[in-house]
Amino acid sequence: MVKYREILRLHAQEVSQRGIASSCSTSRNTIREVLKRAQAKNLSWPLEATWTDHDLQELLFPEKHASSDFRKRPDCEAIHQELAKPGVNLALLWDEYCLTCRSQNEIPYSYRQFCRFYHAYARKTKATMRIKRKPGEILEVDWVGQTMTLNDHLTGEEMPVYIFVAALPCSQYAYVEGCLSMDASDWIAAHMRAFTFFGGTPRIIVPDNLKTGVTKASRYEPVIHASYQEMAEHYQTTVVPARVRHPKDKASAESTVGHISTWIIASLRNQTFFSLAELNEAIQEKRTAFNARPFQKKKGSMETAFREEEQFALRPLPTTKYELATWKKATVQYDYHIFIEEMYYSVPYDYVKHQVDVRVTSTIVEVFYHHFRIASHKKRTGPTGQVITIMDHMPADHKKYMTFDADYVLKWGNEAGPNSFTTVQRILSSYQVEKQALRACLGLIKLADTYSVERVEHACQRVLTYTPRPTLKSVQTVLKTGSDKQPLAMSKENESQSPTTNPYGFTRGPEYYGRKTK
Structure with a gap:
C-alpha cells in the first residue's frame, strides 16, 4: 500500500519529490501522480484524522477498486x-x-x-528463528500430536492412526507415514523406513523423551531404550534426545509437525480411509507435493535442496537390514527355565532366581545376564507351553537322569569290566519291561558307588560262576558277605571237596545213612 498520508505531509513541508520517494520507498512517478490527483481533488495537508491510506486510494484512484469488483x-x-x-x-x-x-x-x-x-477481521502474529545445520548431521523425529482415523468397512468403527515425522534440518526434507500404534516396534520400524526413504543415515538422531525411545530421561545421561539403541548401532548412528521441556532442540521436527498437520492431516480431513496402506498412499502423495513446494525466499524446493546439498553427506545404509528385536526381563525359575511368549526356554542352572534380559526376534531368543549372553534358542512357534531344554544347561544329576537308558547302563558296564557288562546284559534281557530292568541296573550302579567298581566286578564274576541269570539281589548278597574278596580258585577247591550232588534230588542218598562212598 502506498503511503498517501505521508506523501501529502512531506509535500506540505516542501520536501522535494526525490526526498519523498526516498522516505516512502516509492517511485517518483507514483509521487508525481499522487500529487497531481490530490491537486485535482483539492486535497492538502492537514487531512482528517480518520482518513486512512486505503480511503485516500479509493478517493484518488477509484479505478483500482473498480477492478476488484470482479x-x-x-x-x-x-x-x-x-x-x-x-x-x-x-x-x-x-x-x-x-x-x-x-x-x-x-x-x-x-x-x-x-x-x-x-x-481486518482477526489479527494474528508469529515469530520464528532459523538455525543453520550441517548437511547429513542430524535427523529430528517426533510423533504428530494430531491423529488420523481408519474406518472399519464392516462396523464403521474409527481407529486412530498415529503420524510419524522425520525431518533433516539442513534441507527441511521430510518423511511422513502413519502407524497403528506408538509402541517400540512401530517407532523403530518407522525409523528404518525413513532411512530407506532418505537413502542413508545421519550421524545423530534427535527424538523427544518418549518412553519408546528413552527409558530414563536425563539432561546429561539419558538411558536409551535397548531396542532403539541396538537399531542405532546397527545403522552406525547415535541417539541424542532433546532436553526435557526444550522443544527448540528439535525445532525442525516441531516446525515440520506443524506443516504436516496442515498440508497432510488437515488437507485429508474430508476423506475416508479403510486400510493403513490406503492412508499411507494418500500421505505419500501429499508428502511428495509438500517436499516439492518452492521456497518463498530462494530458488528450489526442499526436495532439490536435499538432492543437491544434503544427500551426499548421509552415511550409506548397511548391507543387511536390521532385524527388529524386543527386549524383556524374566526371572530364572527353579527348573532353570524362563517363560517368554508362552514358551519355556532353558538357561544354565547357575542363574536360578536371577533376573535376566531377553532379546526376542522373529527367529531367535537370546538371554543376557549383565550384558553377557548366557543362552540362545531358536524361537519356537506352535502350541503354547512347549519346553525347549539344552542338556548343557542341566545339573549333572539331572543330566544323568535324562540320559539314563539302556545305552547308558551298557556303556557303564563296559567301562566297569566284562563281568559287569555281561551282568547288565542279562539283567536287561530278563525283564519284559525295560523300565524295570533299568531300575535294577540303577541299583547295580549305586552298589558301585557304595562298595567300588572293582568289588562289583568281582561280585558279578562270582555270581556268573553259579548262575547264568544274575540278579541285583545275588550281587548284593555277595558284596554283603564279602565273598567277592575270597580268591576264586580257593572257592573252586572247596567246591571240589564238597559231597557230590545227587542227581536225584528227591532221594536222601547213602550219605544220609552213614554209608561211605569210595
Whole structure:
C-alpha cells in the first residue's frame, strides 16, 4: 500500500519529490501522480484524522477498486471457523479458496490480499528463528500430536492412526507415514523406513523423551531404550534426545509437525480411509507435493535442496537390514527355565532366581545376564507351553537322569569290566519291561558307588560262576558277605571237596545213612 498520508505531509513541508520517494520507498512517478490527483481533488495537508491510506486510494484512484469488483471476496467468518480446527492455516485455506474460485470461473484475490481481508477481521502474529545445520548431521523425529482415523468397512468403527515425522534440518526434507500404534516396534520400524526413504543415515538422531525411545530421561545421561539403541548401532548412528521441556532442540521436527498437520492431516480431513496402506498412499502423495513446494525466499524446493546439498553427506545404509528385536526381563525359575511368549526356554542352572534380559526376534531368543549372553534358542512357534531344554544347561544329576537308558547302563558296564557288562546284559534281557530292568541296573550302579567298581566286578564274576541269570539281589548278597574278596580258585577247591550232588534230588542218598562212598 502506498503511503498517501505521508506523501501529502512531506509535500506540505516542501520536501522535494526525490526526498519523498526516498522516505516512502516509492517511485517518483507514483509521487508525481499522487500529487497531481490530490491537486485535482483539492486535497492538502492537514487531512482528517480518520482518513486512512486505503480511503485516500479509493478517493484518488477509484479505478483500482473498480477492478476488484470482479473478484470473489473471501468469507472471513468461514475462514475464522476453519482456523479453529487443528493444523489449518491461512495458506491452506487460500489454496482451497483459489481452487473453489477457478471451479466457478471466478477470479480469486492474491494471497496477500486474502490475508489482509482476514486480518481486518482477526489479527494474528508469529515469530520464528532459523538455525543453520550441517548437511547429513542430524535427523529430528517426533510423533504428530494430531491423529488420523481408519474406518472399519464392516462396523464403521474409527481407529486412530498415529503420524510419524522425520525431518533433516539442513534441507527441511521430510518423511511422513502413519502407524497403528506408538509402541517400540512401530517407532523403530518407522525409523528404518525413513532411512530407506532418505537413502542413508545421519550421524545423530534427535527424538523427544518418549518412553519408546528413552527409558530414563536425563539432561546429561539419558538411558536409551535397548531396542532403539541396538537399531542405532546397527545403522552406525547415535541417539541424542532433546532436553526435557526444550522443544527448540528439535525445532525442525516441531516446525515440520506443524506443516504436516496442515498440508497432510488437515488437507485429508474430508476423506475416508479403510486400510493403513490406503492412508499411507494418500500421505505419500501429499508428502511428495509438500517436499516439492518452492521456497518463498530462494530458488528450489526442499526436495532439490536435499538432492543437491544434503544427500551426499548421509552415511550409506548397511548391507543387511536390521532385524527388529524386543527386549524383556524374566526371572530364572527353579527348573532353570524362563517363560517368554508362552514358551519355556532353558538357561544354565547357575542363574536360578536371577533376573535376566531377553532379546526376542522373529527367529531367535537370546538371554543376557549383565550384558553377557548366557543362552540362545531358536524361537519356537506352535502350541503354547512347549519346553525347549539344552542338556548343557542341566545339573549333572539331572543330566544323568535324562540320559539314563539302556545305552547308558551298557556303556557303564563296559567301562566297569566284562563281568559287569555281561551282568547288565542279562539283567536287561530278563525283564519284559525295560523300565524295570533299568531300575535294577540303577541299583547295580549305586552298589558301585557304595562298595567300588572293582568289588562289583568281582561280585558279578562270582555270581556268573553259579548262575547264568544274575540278579541285583545275588550281587548284593555277595558284596554283603564279602565273598567277592575270597580268591576264586580257593572257592573252586572247596567246591571240589564238597559231597557230590545227587542227581536225584528227591532221594536222601547213602550219605544220609552213614554209608561211605569210595
